[in-house]
Amino acid sequence: xxxxxxxxxxxxxxxxxxxxxxxxxxxxxxxxxxxxxxxxxxxxxxxxxxxxxxxxxxxxxxxxxxxxxxxxxxxxxxxxxxxxxxxxxxxxxxxxxxxxxxxxxxxxxxxxxxxxxxxxxxxxxxxxxxxxxxxxxxxxxxxxxxxxxxxxxxxxxxxxxxxxxxxxxxxxxxxxxxxxxxxxxxxxxxxxxxxxxxxxxxxxxxxxxxxxxxxxxxxxxxxxxxxxxxxxxxxxxxxxxxxxxxxxxxxxxxxxxxxxxxxxxxxxxxxxxxxxxxxxxxxxxxxxxxxxxxxxxxxxxxxxxxxxxxxxxxxxxxxxxxxxxxxxxxxxxxxxxxxxxxxxxxxxxxxxxxxxxxxxxxxxxxxxxxxxxxxxxxxxxxxxxxxxxxxxxxxxxxxxxxxxxxxxxxxxxxxxxxxxxxxxxxxxxxxxxxxxxxxxxxxxxxxxxxxxxxxxxxxxxxxxxxxxxxxxxxx
Amino acid sequence: xxxxxxxxxxxxxxxxxxxxxxxxxxxxxxxxxxxxxxxxxxxxxxxxxxxxxxxxxxxxxxxxxxxxxxxxx
Numbered sequence: 279x280x281x282x283x284x285x286x287x288x289x290x291x292x293x294x295x296x297x298x299x300x301x302x303x304x305x306x307x308x309x310x311x312x313x314x315x316x317x318x319x320x321x322x323x324x325x326x327x328x329x330x331x332x333x334x335x336x337x338x339x340x341x342x343x344x345x346x347x348x349x350x351x352x353x354x355x356x357x358x359x360x361x362x363x364x365x366x367x368x369x370x371x372x373x374x375x376x377x378x379x380x381x382x383x384x385x386x387x388x389x390x391x392x393x394x395x396x397x398x399x400x401x402x403x404x405x406x407x408x409x410x411x412x413x414x415x416x417x418x419x420x421x422x423x424x425x426x427x428x429x430x431x432x433x434x435x436x437x438x439x440x441x442x443x444x445x446x447x448x449x450x451x452x453x454x455x456x457x458x459x460x461x462x463x464x465x466x467x468x469x470x471x472x473x474x475x476x477x478x479x480x481x482x483x484x485x486x487x488x489x490x491x492x493x494x495x496x497x498x499x500x501x502x503x504x505x506x507x508x509x510x511x512x513x514x515x516x517x518x519x520x521x522x523x524x525x526x527x528x529x530x531x532x533x534x535x536x537x538x539x540x541x542x543x544x545x546x547x548x549x550x551x552x553x554x555x556x557x558x559x560x561x562x563x564x565x566x567x568x569x570x571x572x573x574x575x576x577x578x579x580x581x582x583x584x585x586x587x588x589x590x591x592x593x594x595x596x597x598x599x600x601x602x603x604x605x606x607x608x609x610x611x612x613x614x615x616x617x618x619x620x621x622x623x624x625x626x627x628x629x630x631x632x633x634x635x636x637x638x639x640x641x642x643x644x645x646x647x648x649x650x651x652x653x654x655x656x657x658x659x660x661x662x663x664x665x666x667x668x669x670x671x672x673x674x675x676x677x678x679x680x681x682x683x684x685x686x687x688x689x690x691x692x693x694x695x696x697x698x699x700x701x702x703x704x705x706x707x708x709x710x711x712x713x714x715x716x717x718x719x720x721x722x723x724x725x726x727x728x729x730x731x732x733x734x735x736x737x738x739x740x741x742x743x744x745x746x747x748x749x750x751x752x753x
Numbered sequence: 754x755x756x757x758x759x760x761x762x763x764x765x766x767x768x769x770x771x772x773x774x775x776x777x778x779x780x781x782x783x784x785x786x787x788x789x790x791x792x793x794x795x796x797x798x799x800x801x802x803x804x805x806x807x808x809x810x811x812x813x814x815x816x817x818x819x820x821x822x823x824x825x826x
Binding site: 584585607611615640641649650652653655662709711 | 755758759761762763765766767768769770772774777778779780781782783784786789791799803804806807808809810816818819820821822823
């Protein structure tokens with residue numbers, strides 16, 4: 279395999295004319311040709327469109343025109359981001375064949391930055407899952423060990439980067455769907471502050487939790503992508519109006535004096551010992567670099583899982599009502615519209631999606647609303663208050679990203695056991711705060727381990743500074 | 754299958770009700786947003802045909818569906 283190059287170095291080389299965007303693209307397409315049959319990272323590879331985009335970037339450089347910070351960098355897009363005229367499926371039969379009439383804002387911003395979209399990546403159907411086993415188009419395999427899952431729901435985006443099909447990719451994170459697959463595939467994965475990246479054109483799962491974020495091999499690449507996609511978008515009324523931080527600028531900042539808290543409630547028996555020792559090692563590395571380390575309690579953190587599995591299905595049951603066989607997607611004909619809606623959904627949705635729609639409608643139904651949805655909303659408040667209090671004493675918090683490393687296919691057939699994967703990542707979605715996973719060593723099986731860095735709302739600057747230090751400490 | 758799985762999930766979620774939540778305000782969203790409005794000016798938008806082209810059935814600038822009433826199961 280040719281040596282891996284980072285997005286930062288590819289963009290610098292393309293801009294300087296040391297390599298053409300087209301040649302960079304062809305290298306990546308050749309790797310896809312060689313290994314995609316085994317990995318199944320993509321629902322669709324848009325090779326021809328990518329070739330014309332790359333040629334256009336090369337033409338602009340030849341003409342002496344200014345190109346963006348991601349010029350010539352191939353990027354893989356999770357297949358729940360709308361791409362104009364290009365099939366967008368959410369890995370569901372109900373959307374199979376649908377071609378959106380517009381681009382997601384994140385897709386436009388990547389293109390404006392010069393990135394070359396090479397395809398749409400596989401996911402758990404409608405982003406519901408933690409292994410990419412729930413895709414209607416077959417599972418994605420972990421490039422580091424094909425007997426294991428890549429994580430999910432953004433498993434295809436993680437696998438695409440881990441297999442060097444693209445140096446960067448985009449995922450969405452509703453309960454850990456970027457961070458968990460990043461940990462499983464040995465990558466950096468970011469869940470930004472809610473509202474920092476526009477959700478316009480991201481097909482909704484749970485609207486108060488969904489955020490878009492990047493996968494990459496390096497912290498600098500993740501920062502470069504964030505700098506290109508973050509910032510206010512008038513098309514998303516929940517997008518933050520202030521200026522987005524420049525994260526590429528903070529990677530060499532010192533961590534000395536920073537107060538780092540290890541979340542003791544996420545260091546219990548639920549976590550594999552290898553995950554816990556990675557966190558302790560990361561803490562020691564930050565201490566060696568001048569940070570102070572302490573323990574912090576988030577007593578309600580573990581209850582976040584229960585709250586999440588009420589809130590997310592409740593919001594999903596509302597969002598997914600739009601798949602009715604009327605305006606787009608699958609229609610199964612029947613004698614009247616009601617029967618047509620039912621037949622279309624029965625045929626179009628997979629089991630996990632049906633499970634969550636039923637769970638959500640149940641939790642929202644009149645007799646059970648207070649007991650389930652009402653309680654979950656209150657637990658959300660408790661968790662947010664506990665984090666706010668922790669951030670009075672600490673600048674960032676760290677924890678394992680996942681309870682275990684990547685597991686084998688079929689290992690978690692029980693839904694509750696599968697949901698446990700999200701134990702450490704869910705709290706940040708409930709609060710809206712940013713969090714990211716950085717690879718930190720391997721476990722007994724030689725699989726990568728992720729350490730999660732959590733920061734207060736709009737705390738990306740300190741989060742990336744700490745991430746960069748953790749990366750340097752392993753160099 | 755769904756029935757037993759759903760009760761296992763609900764059993765797990767029921768743990769929430771053991772927490773002391775009486776005086777806690779509910780949180781529905783990470784941002785304390787109320788209505789976000791923009792100036793009421795006409796902006797360009799996609800043509801109806803752009804949307805109707807992906808509909809399972811359409812006719813005369815409208816989505817076409819089977820009868821809404823009748824033929825009960």
